[in-house]
Amino acid sequence: MGKTVTTTAMRLVLVSAALLAGLALGPVAPRATAQDIQVEGPLAGAPAVIGLRIYREMRFQIQLQGTMTLNDEFSRAILAGGQLMFHPTDWLGIGVWGGYALGNIDTALTDQVAERGQTNDVNVLSLPRPGGFTDQIGRLQWIAAPQLQFIPLRGKLGIFEKLFIDADFYLLGGIGFIGLEERADADKEAIFDRCASADLAMKITCLTPTQGERESRVAIAPTFGAGLSLYMGDWVAMTIEWRALPFAWNTSGTDESGSSKGDFPDGKIDSNDQLAHFNHMFSLGFAFYLPTEPGLSHMDEDE
């Protein structure tokens, strides 16, 4: 499996997406908007909902969240954080979200590399000692993101026909500042100049200290996501949120730059080894609203 398979797969996915889009859009009559309800008579032109609880307009939201990164290659971050947001309208919010990593959990792949990885002359910089692999992997430290929240859908749901709760669906977008800790830059040849390196064992001895050397930096990346708020009362809601932060970083702490056809490895750990990753995460939280009383929509019309 290689580039050909990937190209075929992409083609198939695109064709299938086009077919599905055709199926989805084809049978829908042009006039049929949401569920083709055509209201006539005295209710024509009336708002869809009267007496709707306005949970967000002119209210502050203070949210406490627990976040876990998803689909990580080597290390999973568990973050505690929160969000402060103000909503000038019921469908728009502006604020800041952030989280601090309380801990990092190594994945099974990290354990496998530490237990079964092998070092030779070619990868001696990437993996001086397999047992020290956990010291060289990149770890996420904190995230802060000024962001906008867009709330297009507001509704309610019933669970087992017994429990009815208000809900809204939101999209978010902003700029993320991500605090990272990665393996520090290292130049194999420069180290070998200072350290006699005749055989592999000596090379390993020379390079082992670089495995645990760390450097911190702040990456800047777009962030976007979506979430669901489930209102448990007038001023409190539970939130379920997914968020992506695509940016490049060296998750493995290995020497990745260079082509396999000639110049790999380049013998340096540096910014060229930072590979693009679609970092994404899942959050659960509780949001508190101030002031505590929500508004009601179109009550004049109702009366």
Add this chain to the structure above:
Amino acid sequence: MRLRSEANVSARALRLAWIAAALCCALPQTSAAQDMSFDLNEAEAAEAEQPAEGEKPAEGEAAAEGEAGAEASAEGGGDVLAELTAETGTAEAEDEATGPREQEVAEEIYAVQRMYVLRNGRFELAPSLAMTVNDQYVSHPALAVGLNYWVTNVLAVGASFLWYQGVESESDLNFSVRRSARLAVPITEYQLGAHLNFTYVPIYGKFSMFNDSIFQWDSYLVGGVGMMRTRPVAVVDPAVRSFEFDWRVAFNAGIGIRVFLTKYLTVFGEFRDYIYLEKLENLEVSLGADREEESTWIDENATLTNNMSVHLGVTLFFPFGFEYRYPK
């Protein structure tokens, strides 16, 4: 408001009570799916369970607890119809004393909303694209199609079919780990999957978009059992080893959300975990003549594998139309 005689009022009230009781009994419990309003009353009624006397009952509750409501009506306890019925006795006594006279009556009529879509007895065809979300080494996208028959409005039996071969691709991570750590991670290739499953709808709701359009949606649980055809990809000793596809028994469980665009067309997203015992390539390479021995190529221990997938697609209900039991 209209003027009418008290005798007419009591007769009409009785008729309404009988019709309301009949409707409540006839409607299935699931009719509550479309019985929610967005107003304040419903949420408060749901919290309080029992509406206050004289207060308009929540529509959802009216349907879900229709039988109880009918009983209450019959006993004259609490609701408007019962109160109208109760007035009859007083009115009859007055009639005897003073004779019939006209009276102004404020009448309220409560209607039970129809379900937006009836599913029972209909088929649902669901083509979709599936993408793996938990395998960092090989992605297993698939072209999928499902067919469900709805036994009731909330329960369906069905089958689904997924085709993987030719769409899969190996990730860069696998290559990178092999290159940088000299570690071979055993991977597998899928050909197809065929599954039988039940679908149950415990959660339903509606969303309004900018207080303009209303979308009905539901959330469902799905689960079942089926077969998958998979094989290991030779990464440890590819010069010698090659593998054929073989059948594995697979269980599946998932949760999804379906949004109705029309009465026969929906879009859906589904998270489903396909769970099976996988046979992986043996990480040990035998020396000598045993290297060619096929029985040494597969790891003796099967590995419990979770292929977590997200499906995105549309569903088409047919027949397209259906008839409600009662006229509007």
